Amino acid sequence: MRHSDFKTALTDHAAKLFLGVLFGAVIIVALLNLLVPADSALHVSSYTVTLLGKYLCYALLALALDLVWGYCGILSLGHGAFFALGGYAMGMYLMRQIGDRGVYGNPELPDFMVFLNWDQLPWYWHGFDHFGFALLMVGLVPGVLAFVFGWLAFRSRVTGVYLSIITQALTYALMLAFFRNELGFGGNNGLTDFKDILGFSLQADGTRVALLLASALALGGAFVLCRWITGTRLGRTVMAVRDAESRARFLGYRTEHYKLWVFTLSAVLAGIAGALYVPQVGIINPGEFSPLNSIELVVWVAVGGRATLYGAVIGAILVNYGKTVFTGVMPEAWLFALGGLFVAVTVFLPQGLVGLAKNLARKKKTEKDEEAHHEPA
Amino acid sequence: MSRPDSFAANLRETFRRDQVFGPLRPGTRPVSPGHLDTGGKHILYMEDVTVSFDGFKALNDLTLYIEPGELRCIIGPNGAGKSTMMDVITGKTRPDTGVCYFGQTLDLTAMSETDIATAGIGRKFQKPTVFPEHTALENLELAMAGPKGTWHALLKPVTGEQRDWMASTLDTVGLLGERDRLAGALSHGQKQWLEIAMVLMQKPELLLVDEPIAGMTRQEVERTAELLQGLAGEHSVMVVEHDMEFIRSIANTVTVLHQGSVLAEGSMQQVQNDPKVIEVYLGESSS
Ligand SMILES: Nc1ncnc2c1ncn2[C@@H]1O[C@H](COP(=O)(O)OP(=O)(O)OP(=O)(O)O)[C@@H](O)[C@H]1O
Numbered sequence: 001m002r003h004s005d006f007k008t009a010l011t012d013h014a015a016k017l018f019l020g021v022l023f024g025a026v027i028i029v030a031l032l033n034l035l036v037p038a039d040s041a042l043h044v045s046s047y048t049v050t051l052l053g054k055y056l057c058y059a060l061l062a063l064a065l066d067l068v069w070g071y072c073g074i075l076s077l078g079h080g081a082f083f084a085l086g087g088y089a090m091g092m093y094l095m096r097q098i099g100d101r102g103v104y105g106n107p108e109l110p111d112f113m114v115f116l117n118w119d120q121l122p123w124y125w126h127g128f129d130h131f132g133f134a135l136l137m138v139g140l141v142p143g144v145l146a147f148v149f150g151w152l153a154f155r156s157r158v159t160g161v162y163l164s165i166i167t168q169a170l171t172y173a174l175m176l177a178f179f180r181n182e183l184g185f186g187g188n189n190g191l192t193d194f195k196d197i198l199g200f201s202l203q204a205d206g207t208r209v210a211l212l213l214a215s216a217l218a219l220g221g222a223f224v225l226c227r228w229i230t231g232t233r234l235g236r237t238v239m240a241v242r243d244a245e246s247r248a249r250f251l252g253y254r255t256e257h258y259k260l261w262v263f264t265l266s267a268v269l270a271g272i273a274g275a276l277y278v279p280q281v282g283i284i285n286p287g288e289f290s291p292l293n294s295i296e297l298v299v300w301v302a303v304g305g306r307a308t309l310y311g312a313v314i315g316a317i318l319v320n321y322g323k324t325v326f327t328g329v330m331p332e333a334w335l336f337a338l339g340g341l342f343v344a345v346t347v348f349l350p351q352g353l354v355g356l357a358k359n360l361a362r363k364k365k366t367e368k369d370e371e372a373h374h375e376p377a
Numbered sequence: 378m379s380r381p382d383s384f385a386a387n388l389r390e391t392f393r394r395d396q397v398f399g400p401l402r403p404g405t406r407p408v409s410p411g412h413l414d415t416g417g418k419h420i421l422y423m424e425d426v427t428v429s430f431d432g433f434k435a436l437n438d439l440t441l442y443i444e445p446g447e448l449r450c451i452i453g454p455n456g457a458g459k460s461t462m463m464d465v466i467t468g469k470t471r472p473d474t475g476v477c478y479f480g481q482t483l484d485l486t487a488m489s490e491t492d493i494a495t496a497g498i499g500r501k502f503q504k505p506t507v508f509p510e511h512t513a514l515e516n517l518e519l520a521m522a523g524p525k526g527t528w529h530a531l532l533k534p535v536t537g538e539q540r541d542w543m544a545s546t547l548d549t550v551g552l553l554g555e556r557d558r559l560a561g562a563l564s565h566g567q568k569q570w571l572e573i574a575m576v577l578m579q580k581p582e583l584l585l586v587d588e589p590i591a592g593m594t595r596q597e598v599e600r601t602a603e604l605l606q607g608l609a610g611e612h613s614v615m616v617v618e619h620d621m622e623f624i625r626s627i628a629n630t631v632t633v634l635h636q637g638s639v640l641a642e643g644s645m646q647q648v649q650n651d652p653k654v655i656e657v658y659l660g661e662s663s664s
């Protein structure tokens with residue numbers, strides 16, 4: 001039984017491997033983009049840089065889901081909502097950065113508000129001129145929503161399928177709300193036409209590489225954080241709640257507090273992922289709240305393998321790479337492919353790819369052992 | 378689940394319609410919830426407890442008292458309500474009517490499972506329930522008495538002292554060699570032991586032990602008997618078992634449950650010679 005401290009979570013074998021591969025890949029891509037001339041075969045396009053950055057945001061989102069689903073057994077089908085809320089908070093900052101460069105050239109109001117004939121900024125848009133405030137909201141808004149939602153749900157002992165359904169309803173309700181123009185978040189167009197972040201143009205290669213690096217840092221940091229947490233008594237208690245919640249209560253644990261703790265942290269991580277995603281894709285709209293997004297997210301984690309952290313990351317990157325390739329060839333079939341993938345993984349690979357790899361390794365080992373046994377005979 | 382307003386609960390208790398001046402009856406204690414107070418004659422009071430499932434009375438006006446330090450054996454045929462009684466004590470099942478107090482002050486019918494466990498009642502379930510994906514040692518860590526909050530669990534690693542305590546408890550139940558095995562991979566008997574060890578780690582005032590020896594070998598049964606007898610005195614222990622020989626080897630006082638109420642109570646000798654008991658229970662098994 002190890003009780004990991006932050007240092008071991010950062011320096012143990014698995015963490016070193018994970019961080020090494022992550023930062024190795026990101027730095028190579030960054031250098032090939034910035035230093036190699038565009039006509040060279042080795043040049044990596046800005047498109048690829050941004051695509052990779054997007055994958056890393058998805059990976060962070062998957063990590064967040066793995067924390068609640070893999071370790072705590074809460075199958076949230078609404079994690080896309082926390083991602084989107086983080087994204088909107090960042091989008092609001094990026095809107096304020098546009099200033100008077102919008103189509104209407106209004107220095108006070110974003111274009112869509114001018115279009116709606118609004119004459120002043122709604123109160124909840126105040127403060128988003130400041131990057132620091134926006135960052136605070138990126139964590140705070142999803143965190144507070146998750147806390148309130150979780151407090152009500154876990155206290156009433158809503159679990160299993162019912163909990164999954166109400167998380168799905170949560171993201172669906174938010175989607176409908178954000179579609180409305182009166183809410184003041186740009187209606188179905190959402191927030192877009194961003195110009196720059198912290199004064200740097202979002203179109204510049206340097207900014208794109210910086211956003212990729214920021215995504216890698218967030219993912220690496222979150223990975224170490226989650227590894228640390230899951231290695232402490234808190235992590236082991238959370239897993240006990242997952243496996244036998246009522247038993248944990250009979251040992252004196254307030255299991256709802258543990259679930260709430262993990263759920264809230266997970267929502268904050270999802271919000272951070274959304275905030276890094278938006279400047280890279282250049283838009284956030286209510287479609288991000290779509291229930292389908294949250295379900296896709298579950299497939300990533302299931303494909304990679306639950307309760308390993310790195311499995312979720314691998315799953316997110318692989319499935320999204322598959323999606324990129326697939327939608328290039330035949331976009332209309334993607335949903336079927338995704339559904340098929342989910343069924344296949346559930347039936348044949350309940351532990352995901354990581355579980356498959358572990359099983360193969362174990363098989364090889366026992367075969368070797370058997371051979372070693374047979375030889376002397 | 379939130380704890381119901383204790384004042385209202387007290388008031389309701391005081392003005393119960395089915396008995397005049399309930400709190401004044403001997404044995405019943407009034408009622409200010411707070412910390413465990415074992416100053417009275419008994420540590421556990423169950424009075425007129427009734428539990429029904431769809432009209433079927435699993436417990437029927439059950440009245441039972443446990444003294445501090447006592448080792449009490451509960452016997453009774455299948456379906457007599459033994460496990461249901463433990464469910465009521467641990468807060469898993471709420472009685473329809475009746476009083477259930479822990480010490481002088483704690484109304485168990487108004488407390489959550491968590492609060493009851495924290496107040497000092499530990500339970501070994503009939504079907505061994507350990508955490509299968511945790512190692513034997515981690516199971517003990519989870520059960521260990523102490524603060525159970527999230528931040529504490531995150532920031533306070535197990536101390537060396539606690540580590541020794543866990544190791545010696547595992548040693549007591551003969552599982553030291555299995556400390557790093559997943560609990561789910563242990564044999565049935567070993568799981569029983571592990572769960573007993575978990576109850577020990579809780580340092581409870583009152584231990585509820587439901588059918589501890591199922592799946593154990595002869596020597597293991599003997600060790601369990603020794604262990605339970607060693608615990609009595611310092612703790613109060615309530616053991617449910619079907620194995621008569623085992624009961625005979627450890628029992629001072631035996632309570633016989635039948636159809637949800639107490640049929641007889643006394644020494645093994647007395648109970649065995651009680652015609653009612655012979656009829657419903659011992660008669661069956663000896664014929
Ligand atoms: N949750 C429940 N719903 C319906 N009936 C129940 C429930 N729990 C227990 N019962 C019934 O209540 C009766 C008493 O059950 P209980 O488990 O307390 O018996 P027991 O004395 O522990 O028996 P055993 O020796 O078989 O463990 C049984 O007839 C059982 O079927």
Ligand SMILES: [Mg+2]
Binds near residue numbers: 460461503
């Ligand atoms: Mg039983």
